[in-house]
Amino acid sequence: MASLISRRQFAADAVALSLSTLVPRGVFGQSNSTQRVTILTDSEIGLIRPDLHGHFAEHISGCVYSGLWVGTKSPIPNIEGYRKQAVEYLRELGVPVLRWPGGCFADDYHWRDGIGPLDKRPKSVNMHWGGYTEDNSFGTHEFIGLCKQIGAEPYFAGNVGSGTPEELRDWVEYCNYPSGSTLSDERIANGSREPFAVRYWGVGNENWGCGGQMSPEEYSALYRRHANFMRTLGGTELFLIACGPSGNDAAWSRGVMNGFGGRRRLPQGFAMHYYSRGKDNPVNFTLEHMNEQLSSFAQIEKAVTQQRALLDGFDNGSKVNLIMDEWGVWDKLVPEEQKRYGQLFEQITMRGAVAAGLGLNLFNRQADKLYMCNIAQIMNCLHSVLLTDGPEGERCVRTTTYYAYMLFKAHRSRNAVRVETADSDPLGLSVSASRKDNEVVISLVNPRGDSDLDVKCTLPGVTAKQASAQILHDNDFNAYNSFDNPGRVILRDHAVTLEGSKVRLDLPRLSVATVTLRIA
Ligand code: AHR
DSSP: OOOBOOHHHHHHTHHHHTTOSSOBTTOOOOOEEEEEEEEEEEEEEEEOOGGGGEEEOOSSTTSTBTTTBOOTTOSSOEETTEEHHHHHHHHHHOOSEEEESOSGGGGGOOGGGGSSOGGGSOOEEETTTTSEEEOOOSOHHHHHHHHHHHTOEEEEEEOOSSSOHHHHHHHHHHHHOOSSSHHHHHHHHTTOOSOOOOOEEEEOSOTTTTTTOOOHHHHHHHHHHHHHTOOOOTTOOOEEEEEEEETTOHHHHHHHHHHHTTOSOOOSEEEEEEEEEOSSOTTSOOHHHHHHHHHHHHHHHHHHHHHHHHHHTSTTGGGSEEEEEEEEEEOOOOHHHHHHHOTTOOOOBHHHHHHHHHHHHHHHHTTTTEEEEEEEOSBSSSSOSEEESSTTOOOEEEOHHHHHHHHHGGGTTSEEEEEEESOOOTTSOEEEEEEETTEEEEEEEEOOSSOEEEEEEEOTTOOEEEEEEEEEEOSOTTOBOOSSOTTSSOOEEEOOEEETTEEEEEEOSSEEEEEEEEEO
């Protein structure tokens, strides 16, 4: 639940407080406005690849160990070592692609540490995330097993920062070569006759920072060397992903693309990272700081279009797919929670769901420019869809972000279509839509903490026959699903009315909604 208003906040939020004497910090007064939206159902943008709803799991405290993976001997209910509740929730959500093992961790990970008999695996120090030791009981086979459990396509982030081209090419052979080589036979001996057929390979991570503090020139030279030895073995065509910029850093992108020197073997993917930083603890946000954070999504949309244009400016650059490899809210973290739940643990509130909705909406609108987007991170870490009750805890809750993703599931594998809104404010109504056959799906986000909207959508040339809607909403932007109250913010059916080619619905402050229409 939201905390009560502090003395400092009391002054800052004077407008809101004129309406009530003691209200949760996230609750504000009434104001209504009508917003008109036009959905151009014949104006297609491009396919919404399911991978725009991808996820990321790094070895950080409770994300993998004790989160997704509890081990077969754990008293926590598990399926072959994977936390049962998490597997069930993730299956229901649908995880199209899962990136692993980092993050920063990837450039210090040596894959051979995570194969073979458990008791022979070395113990390694996770130097990026707190210097604790890991027993490597979760390695290549366990990750592939997890992907199979939840139906995700695996995406390996390879080590360029502290690894060698040989190490990375060997990982490819171990995973993908069917049989008959020493490495592929070792995989078979370790329990998998079937090759893993891993298609997505990151060639380093944030090599401008934790992945080696490189200049674009240094990185592109290393990329070329590593990529040269990563080959399609055994029929799985590799899709190599180069390290892209932090945010909208054009100098990095230009430098790396220049460094490829027009060579024929450009990467298939270029991975940008864009976090939306928050100035407050997750459940104690002020309206002002929430607005600042949510405004960043307009910048992200601009960054996507600008980075895409930059890549397109190079010879064959249009063949390099843009990937939003890490994104999400990164708030001011609470030290006690970091101790109890692990590094980068962050509570996810209604604000987090709105942020997720703004991100997913912009990915739909830019579906022709984006190939994959992975929110950071899937569990117990930053902008998660699942949180668990500490390393020994059995309880696992679906966050507000989980439900926001559920609301966007219907867009997967449909064609995004253009929408027009009158409001260009970064905190204005956010809309995206998609179409397949005679079904149109519209997602709407009201990011404002202080105004409810009456939304009128027109679909020129279309007669809507049937409509239904679901909404995720709480008046309190600090509200969240706690272990004691896991159903505080969940999906509910929402009223929507049809008037010929018009659709009308209320969109309360801080809400994410999806309308599904059957059209003639
Ligand atoms: O997601 C947490 C960290 O953020 C990742 O390890 C790194 O790639 C990024 O800086």
